[in-house]
Amino acid sequence: MSEALLDIRDLKTWFATDGGVVRAVDGVDLRIERGETVGVVGESGCGKTVTARSVLKLIDMPPGRFAGGQILWQGRDLIPLPATEMDKIRSKEIAIVFQEPMTSLNPVYTVGDQIAEVLREHENLSRRQAIERAVEMLALVHIPNPKKRVHDYPHQFSGGMRQRVMIAMALSCRPKLLIADEPTTALDVTIQAQILELMQEMKDKFGMAIMLITHAMGVVAETCQRVVVMYAGKVVEEAPVEALFGNPRHPYTQGLIRSIPRVDRAAAHKERLEAIPGTVPSLLDPPPGCRFAQRCKSARDICTQGIPPLKEVTPGHFVRCVL
Structure with missing residues (x-):
């Protein structure tokens, strides 16, 4: 197997709290190849x-x-790296777009100065050169009149335009990987579609990979080549997007897909959406065995007797389920 751009192996990220240790990410494996878009899905609190x-x-x-x-980033383990080395990788090689740009952008600096700061940090440009590049980036993400808007402050932009500014900032150093964390959550559906289309356009232009964090299965179906489904800190299924939607194998994935509104079906049959019963288990004290067992209609005694491994059931399709 060739070296992946990003290769996460058995990652455990835990948090100490007054009530104990929260195992937010508890043994996650995830690969992203050069130039591909991978969706990471699951409900809130799953560890995405x-x-x-x-x-x-x-x-x-x-x-x-x-x-x-x-x-592993291009074969190099990031965990032991000192802060000075990580600073060279952030924005330059791996960039991130958060779900709420108003909390990510500094309200007291113009958007041009904020983009320019990233460029001056990594590209060794003068302030004038960096502002010129910022104008180019704003134009690239289709912000009208970029030469004027580069001097505006975040509050002078709409939500969709602020998200475009965040994408311009993230892509200003031509990263190899863009992590988009719920990039369309606070936007209406029309603007959502525009932002997703813009990300695809930028991916094609720069040849970068995208790690798309979302709870919206419809977004994944539209934009991703491969899907990783997380539940309670673990990966429960991974597959090419066609295989996942065509033949979901894990009961949790099946529940997620059944809960997607279908306009054609709803109009014809007035069907109610099917909810997944129960709640996500506490990550302070996860249940033994499969973490989805308490909510699973197909659960048997064996499901509580050990965490099932992630097995390949068909080429490229992995499932963590004893059934």
Whole structure:
């Protein structure tokens, strides 16, 4: 197997709390090849964002810590790297777009100055050169009148335009991997579609890979080549997007797909959406065996007698389920 761009192996990111240790990410394996888009899906609290932030070591330590595993970036383990080395990788090689740009952009600096700061840090440009490049990046992400808007502040942009600014900032150094953490959550559906289309356009232009963190299965179906499904800190299924939607094998994945609204079906049959019963288990004290067993209609005694391994059931399709 060729060397992946990003290869996460048995990653454990845990947090110390007054109530005990929260195993937010508990043995995650995830590969991203050059130029591909991988969706990481699951409900809130499953460990998606902690996995993403772990890649860039954006975890507050303490209370967080890496309890095990490796994060191999082009074959080099990032976990032992000192802060000075990680600073060279962030933005330059791996960039991230967060779900709420208003909390990520500094309200007292113009968007041009914020993009220019990233460029001056990594590209050794003068301020004038960096501002010129910032104008180019704003134009690239289709912000009208970029020469004027480069001097505006974040509050002068709409939510969709702020997200475009974040993408411009993330891509300003031409990274090899873009991590997009719920990039369309706070936007209406029309703007969501525009942002996803923009990300695809930028991916094609720069030849980068994308790690798309989302809970929206429809977004994954539209944009990704491969899907990783997480539940309670673990990967429970991984497959090419066609295989996952065509033949989901894990009961949790099946539940997620059944809960997607279907316009054609709803109009014809007035069907109610099917909810997954129960709640996500506490990661302070995870249940023995399969972490989904307490919510699974097909669960048997064997499901509580040990955590099942992630097995390859068909080429490229992996499932963590004894059934």
